Amino acid sequence: MSDHDPAAFYDELAPFYPLLYSNWDDAVARQGYALSNLLAELGIARGDIVLDAACGVGTQTLGLLSEGHRVIASDLSAGAVARFKAELERRALQAEARVDDMRELAGAEPASAAVVMACDNSVPHLLSDAEIARAFASFHRTLKPGGWMVISVRDYAAIERENPDVRPYGLRCDGDRRFLAVQVWEWDADQYDLRLYLTVESGGTCDTRVLTSRYYAVSIQRLMQLMSTAGFVEIQRRDDVMFQPVLIGKRPDSA
Numbered sequence: 001m002s003d004h005d006p007a008a009f010y011d012e013l014a015p016f017y018p019l020l021y022s023n024w025d026d027a028v029a030r031q032g033y034a035l036s037n038l039l040a041e042l043g044i045a046r047g048d049i050v051l052d053a054a055c056g057v058g059t060q061t062l063g064l065l066s067e068g069h070r071v072i073a074s075d076l077s078a079g080a081v082a083r084f085k086a087e088l089e090r091r092a093l094q095a096e097a098r099v100d101d102m103r104e105l106a107g108a109e110p111a112s113a114a115v116v117m118a119c120d121n122s123v124p125h126l127l128s129d130a131e132i133a134r135a136f137a138s139f140h141r142t143l144k145p146g147g148w149m150v151i152s153v154r155d156y157a158a159i160e161r162e163n164p165d166v167r168p169y170g171l172r173c174d175g176d177r178r179f180l181a182v183q184v185w186e187w188d189a190d191q192y193d194l195r196l197y198l199t200v201e202s203g204g205t206c207d208t209r210v211l212t213s214r215y216y217a218v219s220i221q222r223l224m225q226l227m228s229t230a231g232f233v234e235i236q237r238r239d240d241v242m243f244q245p246v247l248i249g250k251r252p253d254s255a
Helices: 006-013 024-041 059-066 078-091 129-142 220-229
Strands: 049-052 070-075 096-099 113-118 143-152 165-168 172-174 177-188 191-202 205-216 233-238 246-250
Touching: 006 078, 006 191, 006 205, 024 059, 024 143, 049 059, 059 070, 059 078, 070 078, 078 096, 113 129, 129 143, 129 220, 220 233, 220 246
Parallel strands: 049 070, 049 113, 070 096, 113 143
Antiparallel strands: 143 246, 165 177, 172 177, 177 191, 191 205, 233 246
16 A cells, blocks of 8 residues: 555656646646636636636646636645646746645635636545545535536546556657656555656656555545535536536535
8 A cells, every 4th residue: 555645746746747648738728628618607707716726737727727717726735836836937827826735725715716626536536535525515615605616537437447557658758858657556445556657768867756646436426425415506427528527516505
């Protein structure tokens, strides 16, 4: 079993994270456009506050900012937040960014956001129903009445469990650097250890490091039940928004 420290995992991954994509800038634009269309469908105006509670290096936040949305970004990883701030400067965008834990959202005022989101399978880093319930309660507290939570997750019920499950990324080039990443999943009941092997070749030298984390293969049905328990209504699964299923839920207007 690996040590479970998502902050340390993403601190170390932050300098390399965009290289996991064949074209990160294109992914930023596509995901921002898709999420912006979803928010419009939910009645969210571009001036309304969107809190990205798992912003990472900014894949979704940067896209939404480019679409004209007002976004506050937070993440457990200080390294990821630092990389996100550097990307803001590079793209001449502005947003508030801070280190915060989605289970607490200590930096967020109650009833301050029209949307709280956590995309790209960030919620399953929480390893129990109780931890997820804490996060969903924080989302509910932070939302204005009538506001929406939006998360995207893997559909673990549709994934065949191989042990180990080896998942290579393609070879990427960044200037004179060649970059290769391979995920290895090792299952342990309803959780799995993840080892991410990162190899960088540059100037005749080659360096490989191994980053470790752990996930809870929580089902979408269970996540929707936990959303309901946290007080959300109008809960839906949407498969027509992003590359992962998207779950949405509304804080009641009168709450």
